[in-house]
Amino acid sequence: MTDYNFAYLDEQTKRMIRRAILKGLAIPGYQVPFASREMPMPYGWGTGGVQVSAAVLTPDDTFKVIDQGADDTTNAVSIRRFFEKTAGVAVTEATVDASVIQTRHRIPEQELRSDQILVYQVPIPEPLRFLEPSEVETRKMHSLEEYGLMHVKLYEDISQHGAIATAYAYPVKVEGRYVMDPSPIPKFDNPKLNMAGIQLFGAGREQRIYAVPPYTDVVSLDFDDYPFEASKADHACDLCGAEDSYLDELIVDDAGGRMFMCSDTDYCAGRRKAGCIGAQGIPYQEDVA
């Protein structure tokens, strides 16, 4: 038992956030302003995601937090503990067991089901921000569906780098209407945005919530002669041997030695438990990372 209200936020605030979420679900990709509260963590640590999670959590939920694919980094551990303490919900590291997953920078490799909710932490919700600094103007561009400028960014990429070099926060068009920033997930994850689960995006500092309902059409922007490509490191995971998952590159010594491993730790551990071994892997043992 705790002295906090369930999931830290008071009921009125949660109600306000739920309204924003419902509006966001009704208008896929539209950024709904909401009265973001101060949370007991700094901006940039997931204050938006935490508020959305607090509003959707119920006592029966099982909660999972991902930070850059991993369950065991500072941000993931502290947010998981936060809700363990303030909501008393069950927590897990297994994607399949979780009903609410808060994530930063990744979508799990495991395909999500329709009874799961994915909550994203969003630093800058406005995809047009770095092209058009005026908020008044970007809102007008969204409302009038003037998205030519988004392609100017991709044009610049190709003219400077010979290919669309945007590798994360790759802009998408939701249900043929709103252009949306999918938060800084790698573009490898963009095809997965078309999923069975509910996706909610919370930006605490910028005070915006937006959403992608299940089975919504999400298209990555591209050019006819430079089509979108979901890229990843051209390698297999050195721990579990997976060739279909997004990889982190790790420098292991001063002689240029490196290894690639799954960014999704739960996915990697699951495969190793099942007996898969990569080039530098060892057979799975409990309590050994």
Next chain:
Amino acid sequence: MNPLLNVTGVSKSYGDRIGCKDVSFDLYPGEVMGIVGESGSGKSTLLSCLAGHLGPDTGAVNFDTRIAGMRDTITMSEPERRMLSRTDWAFVHQHARDGLRMNVSAGGNVGERLMAVGARHYGEIREQAIDWLSRVEINADRVDDRPSAFSGGMQQRLQIARNLVTGPRLVFMDEPTGGLDVSVQARLLDLLRGLVREMNLSAIIVTHDLAVVRLLADRLMVMKDGHVVETGLTDQVLDDPQHGYTQLLVSSVLQV
């Protein structure tokens, strides 16, 4: 022949102060009209009203649209007006920085209007951008440079290329040669004159430089304190000014 633009009774005031008062004129396809007057005479206010940047208090600005014929651009919906300003209209600012995206390459600047109207083929966009850069005398190898690396004259030419790439029919120019030195000015005027004739553009040029209108404009409108005091063919107005203010204006030009 039908006018391309029909302006009737356009007035705009800022509180008690008059911006421009009861301006009416017709502009025909291929015609270039100059608006001259001293600072504060309401030239720029009028131009902003015509281009849809400002809402006039009264009056109508009818434009001969490709699809629906004559339409009042003041009462049409904002999406329609913005669409017009991306396709059939162009606006050349006095300061190239206002009309360009300074952190986007020259090619991207020219391509923006194409992408805004739905072009989605990189190769074709780039080809057109390079073609337009050469038409405004910018070397093709500068296509990936940012406008901040360009000289003032080049920036102004780039702004013109960026505006003309979608083949507009009406160009609004606000002091297009302001702030450029005379030799650069002369080349820019030469270029503009060529493009206007070649593309059969209609243009409205606001300027206080009488030499500019002498070179470019077919017709002239002289403004003072928000009112139009004299209109007529350019040569007629400049060589035989009737209104006292026009006489003052013409006699104020410095002779070398």
